[in-house]
Amino acid sequence: MPQQITVLIAAAFVIAIGYGIVAPVLPQFATTFGVGVAAASAVVSAFAFSRLVFAPAGGRILNRIGERPTYLIGVLIVAASSAATAFAQTYWQLIVFRGLGGIGSVMFTISAMGLIVRLAPPRMRGRISGYYSSAFLVGGVLGPVVGGLLAGFGMQAPFLIYAAALLVAVAVVHFRLKDEVLRETGSTGTRPTMSVAEAWSRGAYRSALVSSFVNGWSSQGIRVALVPLMAVAVLGAGPAVAGLALAVYAAGNALALTVTGRLTDRFGRKPLVITGLAVNGLATMALGLAQDVPWFVVLSLVAGMGSGTLNPGQQAAVADVIGPDRAGGPVLARYQMSADAGQILGPLVAGALADAAGFGWALGVSGALVLLAAGAWLPVQDTLERPDAGPVRRTRPRRGARRGRPGE
Numbered sequence: 001m002p003q004q005i006t007v008l009i010a011a012a013f014v015i016a017i018g019y020g021i022v023a024p025v026l027p028q029f030a031t032t033f034g035v036g037v038a039a040a041s042a043v044v045s046a047f048a049f050s051r052l053v054f055a056p057a058g059g060r061i062l063n064r065i066g067e068r069p070t071y072l073i074g075v076l077i078v079a080a081s082s083a084a085t086a087f088a089q090t091y092w093q094l095i096v097f098r099g100l101g102g103i104g105s106v107m108f109t110i111s112a113m114g115l116i117v118r119l120a121p122p123r124m125r126g127r128i129s130g131y132y133s134s135a136f137l138v139g140g141v142l143g144p145v146v147g148g149l150l151a152g153f154g155m156q157a158p159f160l161i162y163a164a165a166l167l168v169a170v171a172v173v174h175f176r177l178k179d180e181v182l183r184e185t186g187s188t189g190t191r192p193t194m195s196v197a198e199a200w201s202r203g204a205y206r207s208a209l210v211s212s213f214v215n216g217w218s219s220q221g222i223r224v225a226l227v228p229l230m231a232v233a234v235l236g237a238g239p240a241v242a243g244l245a246l247a248v249y250a251a252g253n254a255l256a257l258t259v260t261g262r263l264t265d266r267f268g269r270k271p272l273v274i275t276g277l278a279v280n281g282l283a284t285m286a287l288g289l290a291q292d293v294p295w296f297v298v299l300s301l302v303a304g305m306g307s308g309t310l311n312p313g314q315q316a317a318v319a320d321v322i323g324p325d326r327a328g329g330p331v332l333a334r335y336q337m338s339a340d341a342g343q344i345l346g347p348l349v350a351g352a353l354a355d356a357a358g359f360g361w362a363l364g365v366s367g368a369l370v371l372l373a374a375g376a377w378l379p380v381q382d383t384l385e386r387p388d389a390g391p392v393r394r395t396r397p398r399r400g401a402r403r404g405r406p407g408e
Helices: 002-022 026-033 037-065 067-086 091-119 122-149 157-176 179-183 198-199 203-227 227-231 238-265 269-287 293-322 327-356 361-378
Strands: none
Touching: 002 067, 002 122, 002 157, 002 361, 026 037, 026 091, 026 238, 037 067, 037 091, 037 198, 037 327, 067 091, 067 157, 091 122, 091 157, 091 293, 122 238, 122 361, 157 227, 198 203, 198 327, 203 227, 203 238, 203 269, 203 327, 227 238, 227 293, 227 361, 238 293, 269 293, 293 327, 293 361, 327 361
């Protein structure tokens, strides 16, 4: 693996740990300003909304100044936002500071994707996407554990620690990922820009937007917003079971990521994407029908494995469409926006369905959307480049066949 990719993965791990420290504390911190549950939840939405709105501008900035500066500036903005959040004096200050963090977040997210597109060898893109996703996942799982150990230091401490973790990530990328190395692959200013319209003409990109949207809806949206509520309302379980369901989902995701990245580089992007969507969609629909805790936990594990199977192939397909010789800031921004839009709309629509018809309908409709996204990939041509003779296969001499001598 290229050393520059290893640097990005290490930085992603540090960032994810910091985010995991902050995430459980943020809604509780908002309630200290005397607001209700809805207003406290809006603080979380402000971050995602800022990411969605600023993504097109982030793509243009990426094309103008390059991936590395965009990455460093974005992480520094999030660090400043987190530190300012710790010292917020009013609820509206908290909203503004958290929203600014979303701007920085989308900047370093799409720039990291751009760097992976440029630096990852085509036959390793799936594997590297899996490693990168795993770093965020493992860091996100460990973060709340670290945050729990820091609970005695007050609610401001996690935000300051997150800011410090982000500064560490900036230092790692600044000193280990040099501009001289990136110039060897062509500077952003000298590479032709791929337009969104050109990318949209490729079926794989259109399908990736669809699957990214539904994955944001199901895996990032309703998983966090609805599944814990269902554990309490339908199963009569406590927060411990809800936490267990989220943990086994993450475990299933990590388990799949360890192998599916390699598989998507070997067998193609499309088969793994369709398989992941089908598994995730069916498990999500079945989850809405679960009536006991064991099945609830098992189905959460299977849904996580489906999401982990999907992600490497989907990200590698987008990288294949852009290629290392094109600047794809706006293309990457639209791809990121699709996931953010799903993450925002999913809890709202599924939550309304749960109120009107129950959790079974909410999760059933969500799972059906995921299956429709799998159908959108069926007519798409795979983006993995293969030799003209077809897939590379390892062959063995037939039993009894004479081995050729050198020169034969």
